[in-house]
């Protein structure tokens with residue numbers, strides 16, 4: 040794996056902002072990662088504050104994390120010529136999924152995701168909505184067929200989590216796997232049963 044990887048992480052307006060925070064912390068701490076561009080939709084900011092008490096500036100204080108203006112379509116990550124190594128949206132709202140599935144790139148979140156698909160870079164969408172209607176289901180198939188990984192916010196319980204943080208963190212491990220950043224995690228499934 041080459042040093043100095045650059046990823047984008049977006050938090051959109053869906054429940055589960057803590058999963059985004061946990062994933063961001065893991066990306067920030069990973070030695071192979073040089074930079075994480077952080078995006079928050081307006082409703083993503085609201086969910087972050089409501090559910091975690093954190094403000095965007097608290098996340099921007101993490102090492103290697105740079106907070107971007109979600110309205111700035113002239114940002115570096117808006118262009119395929121800017122080197123990026125992948126993007127994760129966690130949590131991903133059904134609205135963000137719909138915009139990406141339709142190629143509607145009017146915000147930096149949907150444009151950066153669109154760039155990942157056209158450049159064949161990893162794009163992981165951690166959808167958070169339930170129940171799912173036919174439009175959601177069709178949109179998941181569309182983005183899957185276009186190259187994205189649809190990874191609903193459904194953490195595993197086989198590792199015997201003791202705290203919510205354990206759940207967030209085991210899910211973050213799986214997201215990093217999808218970005219090609221496999222980390223040692225003692226909570227992975229082992230032959231014969233629980234880790």
Ligand SMILES: Cc1cc2nc3c(=O)[nH]c(=O)nc-3n(C[C@H](O)[C@H](O)[C@H](O)COP(=O)(O)O)c2cc1C
Nearest residue numbers: 051052053054080081082083132133134135167168
């Ligand atoms: C407090 C709150 C919680 C929400 N939770 C969800 C959710 O879990 N899943 C979802 O798909 N939309 C949810 N929504 C609706 C989306 O935020 C809304 O459709 C928004 O337009 C999505 O745009 P965004 O992806 O740019 O944030 C929620 C909205 C609010 C205000």
